[in-house]
Amino acid sequence: MTRARWRLLAGLVVALWLLAAGVGGPLVGSLSSVQNNDSASFLPQSADSTKVSARLGAFAADSTLPLLIVVESDEALSKEALGKLGGYAAGLPELKVDELKKPLGSYLASPKVPVVPSADGAAALLVVSLDADAASLTEGGEKVSRLIVDAVRDHRPDVDGISSQVTGPAGFAADLSAAFAGIDGLLLGVTLVAVLLILLVVYRSPVLPFAVLLTSVFGLALAALVIYPMADADWIQLSGQSQGILFILVVGAATDYSLLLVARYREELHHRDPLPALRTAWRQSLEPIAASGLTVIAGLLCLLLSDLGNISGLGPVGALGIAGAMVASLTFLPAVLALIGRRAFWPSTPKRGEPSRHRGWTRIADAVTRRPRATWVGTVAVLIAAAAFALQFPTSGISQAEFFTKQVESVDGQEAINTYFKGRDQSPVRIVVPDGAVSEVRDVLAAHPIVGERVEETPSKTGSGDTMLTATLNAGSETERARDAVRDLRDELAEVDDAILVGGATATDVDTLAAADRDQRLVIPAILVVVTLILIFLLRSVLAAALLVLINVLTFAATLGVSALLFEHVFGFPGADPSTLLLGFVFLVALAVDYSIFLMSRAREEALSVGTRQGIRRAVAVTGGVITSAGVVLAATFSALSVIPLLFLAQIAFIVAFGVLLDTLVTRSVLVPALTYDLGNRVWWPWQRRMAADDERSAPEVGAELGG
Numbered sequence: 001m002t003r004a005r006w007r008l009l010a011g012l013v014v015a016l017w018l019l020a021a022g023v024g025g026p027l028v029g030s031l032s033s034v035q036n037n038d039s040a041s042f043l044p045q046s047a048d049s050t051k052v053s054a055r056l057g058a059f060a061a062d063s064t065l066p067l068l069i070v071v072e073s074d075e076a077l078s079k080e081a082l083g084k085l086g087g088y089a090a091g092l093p094e095l096k097v098d099e100l101k102k103p104l105g106s107y108l109a110s111p112k113v114p115v116v117p118s119a120d121g122a123a124a125l126l127v128v129s130l131d132a133d134a135a136s137l138t139e140g141g142e143k144v145s146r147l148i149v150d151a152v153r154d155h156r157p158d159v160d161g162i163s164s165q166v167t168g169p170a171g172f173a174a175d176l177s178a179a180f181a182g183i184d185g186l187l188l189g190v191t192l193v194a195v196l197l198i199l200l201v202v203y204r205s206p207v208l209p210f211a212v213l214l215t216s217v218f219g220l221a222l223a224a225l226v227i228y229p230m231a232d233a234d235w236i237q238l239s240g241q242s243q244g245i246l247f248i249l250v251v252g253a254a255t256d257y258s259l260l261l262v263a264r265y266r267e268e269l270h271h272r273d274p275l276p277a278l279r280t281a282w283r284q285s286l287e288p289i290a291a292s293g294l295t296v297i298a299g300l301l302c303l304l305l306s307d308l309g310n311i312s313g314l315g316p317v318g319a320l321g322i323a324g325a326m327v328a329s330l331t332f333l334p335a336v337l338a339l340i341g342r343r344a345f346w347p348s349t350p351k352r353g354e355p356s357r358h359r360g361w362t363r364i365a366d367a368v369t370r371r372p373r374a375t376w377v378g379t380v381a382v383l384i385a386a387a388a389f390a391l392q393f394p395t396s397g398i399s400q401a402e403f404f405t406k407q408v409e410s411v412d413g414q415e416a417i418n419t420y421f422k423g424r425d426q427s428p429v430r431i432v433v434p435d436g437a438v439s440e441v442r443d444v445l446a447a448h449p450i451v452g453e454r455v456e457e458t459p460s461k462t463g464s465g466d467t468m469l470t471a472t473l474n475a476g477s478e479t480e481r482a483r484d485a486v487r488d489l490r491d492e493l494a495e496v497d498d499a500i501l502v503g504g505a506t507a508t509d510v511d512t513l514a515a516a517d518r519d520q521r522l523v524i525p526a527i528l529v530v531v532t533l534i535l536i537f538l539l540r541s542v543l544a545a546a547l548l549v550l551i552n553v554l555t556f557a558a559t560l561g562v563s564a565l566l567f568e569h570v571f572g573f574p575g576a577d578p579s580t581l582l583l584g585f586v587f588l589v590a591l592a593v594d595y596s597i598f599l600m601s602r603a604r605e606e607a608l609s610v611g612t613r614q615g616i617r618r619a620v621a622v623t624g625g626v627i628t629s630a631g632v633v634l635a636a637t638f639s640a641l642s643v644i645p646l647l648f649l650a651q652i653a654f655i656v657a658f659g660v661l662l663d664t665l666v667t668r669s670v671l672v673p674a675l676t677y678d679l680g681n682r683v684w685w686p687w688q689r690r691m692a693a694d695d696e697r698s699a700p701e702v703g704a705e706l707g708g
Contacts, residue, residue, distance in 0.1 A: 006275055006338055013335035017218050017328070024221030027228040031243050032183065033138070034231040042239075042309040047511040048490070052430050052503025059432075059458045059468040064109045065135045065145060066427075067152065068168030069126040070416045073161055076121035081159050088157045089113035089126050097151040099139055104148060107134045116421075123420035128152070130170055142177075149174035153409070167413025169427075169505075172400045175408040179645050180240030187244055191251050191640040192217070195633055199255070202629045208262065208344045211336045216254040219328035223250055223321045230316075237313030244644060245314060245583075245652075246321045252637035253296065253591075254325035256630040258333050260598060261285045262344075263626040265337060269350040274341035282334055288601045291538045292594040293326040295531055299590030302526045307515040311579055361624030365617040368673045375674035379666060383554050389561030392568070397513050398575040398647060399478035406645040418476060427477035427505035429486065431469040435459075437497045438467050444492050450474050450485040473506065482506045483513075516578030524585055528553070531593055539600055543685040547675065548596045549589075555667045556588045559659035567651065577648040584655040591634060591656070592663040595627050599668055603676065604684070607691045612683060615691075616676045624669060631664025 043050045056063050071077075071085060092113050093105030105111055109131040116125045135145035149170055156164050165171075192213060199209035223246065231238040264285050268277035300322065303315030342349045368375055401411045429451075433441045438457070445451045452472040460466045475481040486506050493500040528549060535545035560581070567573040602623050606615030638660070641653035681688040 003275060010335040010338035013331055014339070017332045017335075020225065021218050021221040024223075024225040025217075027224040028188075028220055031224060031228060031231070031238065031246075032180065032240070034228060035180065035238055035240050035243060036309075042237075042311075043508065043511050043515065044307045044309075047307075047508075047515070048501045049503040049507040049511045052432055052501050052507070055432060055466075055468075055501075056430075058460050058462045058464060058466075063132040065130040065132045065170050065173070066168040067128040067130055067145075067149065067166065067170035068413065068417065069128065069152065069157070069164055069166055070413045070420070071124045071126070071157060071159070071162050071164045072416055072420070073122050073163075075161075077117065077124060077162070081162065082115065082117065082124065084159045085115050085124055085126065085157055088159075089115050092126075092128060092152075095151060095155055097147055099142065099147045100144065104151070107131055107144060107148060118420035120420070123416065125417065125421060128168075128170075135170065143173070145170050146174040146177050165409050165413030165416060167410040167417065171410035171413060172403075175410045176240070176403065176646075179404065179408075180244075183240060183244045183247065183644065186643055187640060188247050188251075190643050191247060191637050194636045194640055195251060195255055198629070198633050198636055202259075203262075203345070204348055205345050207340065207346055211333060211340075211344060212255055212258040212262070214336075215258050215328045215333045216251040216325070218332050219254040219324040219326075220247065220250040220321070221324075222327060223324035226320050226324075227317055236316050237309045238317060239310040239313060241310065241646075241649060242314045242317045244641060244649060246317050248637045248641060249318050250321040250325050252634040253293070253322050254329050255633045255637075256594060257285075257289045257293070257325060257329035259626050259630045259633070260289060261329060261333060262337075263623075266345065266350050267622070269342060269345075275338065278334060278337055282330070286330065287538070288597050289326060289330060291534065291601070292597045293322050295534045295593055295597065296322045296590045298530045298534060299527045299586055302523050302530060303586065305523050305526055306519045306582075308512065308519065308579065311519060311582065314583075362617075362621040364624060364669065365620035365673065368620070368670050369613070369617060369677040372674040372678040376671050376678060379671045379674070380554070383558040383666075383671075386559075386561045387554060387557035389564050390557045391564075393560050393564040393581060394567070394575040395516075395578060395581060396480070396575060397509065397516075397578045399476075401478070402574045403647055404645055405642075405647055405650050408645075428470045428472050429489070429502065429504040429506060431471070431489075431493070432501040432503070433467050433469055433493075434497055434499055435465050435467055437500065438469070440496045441469060441493060441500065444489070444496065445469070445471055448485065448489065448492075450481060451489075477504070477506045478509060483510050486510050513578050516582070519579070520582050523582060527586060527589060531589060535593070535596070538597060539604060539684070540687050540690075541604075541684040543679075544600060544676075544683050547683070548593065548600065548672070551667055551671060551675075552589050552592055552596070552663070555592065555663050556585055556659060559588060559655060559662055560584070562658060563651070563655050566654070573647060573651065576651055580648060580651050580655070583652055584659070587638075587652070587656045588659040588663070592660060592667075595631065595664060595668045596672065598627055598630075599623055599672060600676075607681070607684070609692055611692045612679075612681045613677050616673050620669070620673050627668055628664055631660050631668075635660045635664075 073081070093103065093108060093111050095104040097104060107130055109129040113126055113128050116127065118124065130145060130148065135148065137144045139147060149166055153166050195216065196209055196213055199212055203209055227238065230236045261281060265278055265281035268281045272280065297319040300315050300318040304312050306312040337344055401414045404411060431441065442455060445455055450473050452474055454472065456470040458468045458470065473482050473485055475485070483506055486502055487510060490502050493502065532545050532549050535548055536542055539545055567576070599619055603612065603616045603619035606618045635657040638653050638656040641649040676683050681691045684691055
């Protein structure tokens with residue numbers, strides 16, 4: 001094919017990408033409209049709490065979303081103040097919400113808004129019971145519940161000497177929605193700016209960084225073209241955290257793949273004209289990029305085994321994002337490079353015949369392999385020491401009030417409720433009981449020290465032969481005491497009748513923790529098996545694949561140990577979401593193995609001609625710069641998650657960013673090269689005979705070949 005035809009084909013590819021971006025780009029901004037952040041919906045249908053929620057209608061028990069207004073005063077509330085609060089409460093159903101066509105009363109499960117004074121009279125609680133179904137609708141792209149919360153916050157009680165906070169499940173949901181609202185603009189903007197600055201430093205060119213950045217943006221647009229309609233049709237579950245991680249994954253992965261392709265292209269430009277150099281670079285980069293992308297996709301798809309909807313939904317969402325990144329980096333970027341040629345690197349344009357130099361990484365390769373056994377043994381010892389603290393990583397979950405990393409009104413309001421109302425809240429335990437066992441169940445509830453005295457009984461209106469008992473707990477519904485009480489009740493009531501179901505907000509927390517524990521025991525081994533098999537196929541070696549997976553696991557354990565220490569003693573985090581450990585493992589093992597693939601695939605390529613010992617030296621010298629740049633980019637993109645004020649995302653950001661840097665700077669630059677050099681051709685067992693005999697020349701001799 002002539003040069004003109006190649007450029008015509010490249011122009012056609014760029015035009016198709018512009019068309020795809022024109023359609024998919026707006027969908028990226030619309031992904032938040034198809035989010036589902038209801039934690040109760042994340043549980044499987046088999047969970048007791050899910051079964052109870054599904055049967056609320058059978059007991060004429062309204063599915064409500066409580067909106068709580070807590071009022072505080074420095075002294076006891078006077079009769080006049082309580083009277084004004086009563087008048088305010090009576091007028092709330094008539095409150096007009098600008099964005100809604102109906103008054104607030106149209107969205108209430110009960111028109112009455114009780115005013116409950118605290119025991120010391122210094123506070124009062126107004127309970128607004130929203131109809132959960134009506135409040136979950138959307139109006140103008142916003143949830144009705146958030147619009148109502150915003151309206152109530154703009155229409156506070158007008159009583160002298162008091163302060164008020166709007167909280168409760170509706171208040172928390174509104175603040176959570178506001179936090180996720182930063183994903184579309186703030187998170188993506190910070191991520192792209194951070195990557196652009198790094199690329200400008202790496203390439204020292206005003207042209208190439210923008211080509212790579214466009215590759216990331218177009219990859220994200222392609223992913224959105226598929227994800228949006230699937231989420232809109234409820235084929236996959238898209239949560240706010242999945243959307244944020246999607247942005248990070250696509251930008252980070254597309255940039256990493258682009259770095260690898262561009263590095264190979266630049267290397268070939270020293271020996272060939274631009275188009276032949278690009279074809280050679282593309283062929284040589286295809287296998288490691290495809291293997292890397294498919295490994296991450298396979299690891300993410302293992303999340304489909306999760307019982308939690310937000311985690312299993314992240315699997316296909318992330319996999320589609322990685323696929324978009326792969327396609328963009330293997331089609332759009334090569335097309336752009338074909339059109340602009342060497343000018344992409346201006347002003348540091350590589351010239352044909354000029355030797356490529358890797359002095360710095362050649363010296364590192366020599367230093368690491370000078371005493372290889374002492375180097376890898378010492379590095380492993382340090383990682384094991386850090387990993388020893390991994391057992392301190394918190395896995396018991398966090399309360400709603402601990403979701404945020406900044407002060408929000410719903411948290412302040414909940415703290416006021418805990419202070420003035422002894423930790424009691426409006427989240428009861430709901431128990432579905434066969435009619436013949438009601439008396440025994442009441443006896444069990446009466447004997448339990450955490451269950452309140454009042455137990456409401458609601459018969460089924462469908463004639464199912466069941467009764468719902470509703471009881472409050474003498475402890476906050478999100479405390480460990482409440483969770484232990486639910487576990488105790490389930491054990492005791494199972495002895496009465498194994499058909500009894502215990503649900504409610506606390507039971508949802510208990511089921512979530514149980515599902516997260518089950519996921520860790522199932523998903524983590526599945527990911528290890530999948531990654532190992534892919535590495536065996538790619539590297540044609542059982543031993544190399546097994547060693548790389550073990551090293552990745554050790555790196556993750558060391559990262560977890562450092563995170564546990566810093567989270568508790570430096571950052572002062574109250575705990576961790578139960579899914580943090582699993583997702584941290586998925587991203588670190590699946591993404592960090594990219595660098596193993598980049599390094600060891602090049603080492604294997606070199607070993608076929610010069611043996612493993614010199615092959616790993618060459619691989620480190622040639623790929624060290626691109627792997628380090630890729631690691632810094634990926635760490636920077638995940639660090640951008642911390643701009644969203646949610647504890648879960650802040651912790652994931654630190655774990656992945658620190659772990660990737662540890663993997664890039666220590667594991668891939670020191671441990672793997674030293675161990676590979678020590679083993680020599682044996683690292684490719686059982687197919688090591690295909691390799692050339694190990695070249696035992698000195699490091700300076702090999703360095704001279706590499707331009708060092």
